[in-house]
Amino acid sequence: MYLSFVLRIGVAYPIQYIFESSWIFIFLPLLIIVFFVRLGLYRSVLQYIGSKIITKTFQATTISCLIIGFFMMFFRESNLPRSVLPIFWFISNVLILFIRFLFKGILYSWNSVLNDRIQTIVYGAGQAGVQLVDNLRKSSLYNPIAFIDDDIEKEGTLLNSLEVYPFEKIEFLIKNKEARVLVFAIPSINTKNRTHILKKLSKFPIEVKILPTVENIVNGVISIDNIKHVEVADILERNIVAPKQKLLKKNISNKNILITGAGGSIGVELSRQIMNLSPRRIILLDNSEFNLYSIHHELTSKNLDIEIIPALCTTTNYHQLKKIITKYKIHTIYHAAAYKHVPMLEMNIIAGVYNNVVGTFNIAKLADELEVENMVLISTDKAVRPTNIMGASKRMSELILQAYADLSTCCFSMVRFGNVLDSAGSVVPLFREQIKKGGPLTVTHRNITRYF
Structure with missing residues (x-):
């Protein structure tokens, strides 16, 4: 207020004016304090202040000055120059906001150095x-240092106090600003362009994380919890093919379903998808107690009106299988139980053949004897001209089904899977773990080719 008088009167010590208008030095600050309390400006946490603080500060000072101005006009105050109020309004807003943001910068910029946050x-x-930048600044892990954008018009501009750089400057930011993480924050981009950009980013020595697509962001609000690692599926140039629901429901809806190997990678996904097709009952069969517990817990937590029964059993146990199929009156069997790790089966030939071949034989024989309506065998592309024990055992399993199909009333069918991305025991989780440890990446044979 004193500075406002100095600027208005033009002298360093306008004592006469101040003495005659001493009441405003008391009432105007008190009025502003009341509005600051009312608008919650004294409760705001310094670390998280933003644009709302600016708006509320303007509200408090503007309303206070208008009220004082109204009383000046009402009581015809002649000793106080009226232009003092707009000068005070301007100076108070500038000083209040400047001091708050200055202390925020000093305290929390230093704090980020102490915490050694990751340059992002x-x-x-x-x-x-x-x-995302607003949320990263609040975190104790990431420190945003720059934007990258392909829009030429945004290049060189400041956005949320950060400069916008073109794609070509990524290497500069990595070397000069020690950037260690890049978060890809364009959730609305289509799959093709997303994949193209991610492949270009793979050339740089920086960890890349992404935000999910728009459809997977709740209420359109971006937070640090949305950030995830780039998965293999994110860089595959493949569009999702929507299945025909009518065909899917044909052998599942309102029927009793048995899934063998329900705790494995394929069995788990089968169980999830079948749950969405309104079966009457699902029997989850697996010989791994933990895997069976995990998938059973996941499905039951959905609270759907579907009976879910875990069966701890191996497919080589013919009599136990027969009891399960008979007791629950199974209509459709999905046979996903098998040993699939190629090098492991080469070292355990008898166990591999016994589990894969005898297990399939037991299932097929019971499907025929007990007049199960449908049986589907999950096979592998390695069954085509097999060159290893795993492929040969699956090819033998296919021949068993083909033999029964000629004689049985049960509808036997088979589907051959290639390598399933990110499945348990596959190469992708292995590569991911090796990369985390700094390498090297290992393969079974230098001439090997993998198809997904």
């Missing part, structure tokens, strides 16, 4: 990127 680049200077 945000790819995408859009709404999602801006929201």
Whole structure:
């Protein structure tokens, strides 16, 4: 207020004016304090202040000055120059906001140095990127240092106090600003462009994380919890093919379903998908207690009106299998139980053949004897001209089904899977673990080729 008088009167010590208008030095600050308390400005945490603080500060000072101005006009105050109020409004807003943001910068910039937060680049200077930067600044893990964007018009601009750089500057940011993480924050981008950009980013020595697609972001609000690692599926140039629901439901809806190997990678996904097709009852069969517990717990937690029964059993136990199929009056069997690790089966030939071949024979024989309506065998592409024990055992399993199919009333069918991305025991989880440890990446044979 004193500075406002100095600027208005033009002298360093306007004692006469101040003495005649001493009441405003008391009432205006008190009025502003009341509005600051009312608007919660004294409860705001310094670390998290943002644009809302600016708005509320303007509200408090503006309303206070308007009230004082109204009383000045009402009581015809002549000793106080009226232009003092707009000058005070401007100076108070500038000083209050400057001091708050200055202390925020000093305290929490130093704090970020102490905490050694990870220098982070945000790819995408859009709404999602801006929201993400706000959340990263509040975290104790990431320190956003720059935006990357392909829009030429945004290049060189400041967004949320961070400069926007073109794609070509990524290497500069990694070397000069020690960027260690890049978060891809364009959830609305299509799959093809997303894959193209991720492949370009793979050339740089920086950890890349992504935000999920728009459909998977709850209420359109971006938070640090949305950040995830880039999965193999994120860089595959494949569009999802929607299945025909009518065909899927034909052998599942309102029927009793048995899934063997329900705790394995394929069995788990089968169980999840079958749950969505309204079966009457699902029997989850597996010889791994933990895997069976995990999938049973996951399905029962959905609270659907479907009976889910875990059966701790191996497919080589013919009599126990017969009791299960008879007791629960199974209509459709999905046979996913098998040993599939190629090098492991080469070292355990008898166990591999016994489990894969005898297990399939037991299932097929019971499906025929007990007049099960449908049986589906999950086979492998390695059954084509097999060159290893695993492939040969699955080819023998296929021949068993083909033999029964000619004589039985049960509808036997088979499907051959290639390598399933990220399945248990496959190469992708192995590579991921090896990369985390700094390498090297190992393969079974230097001339091996993998298809997914």
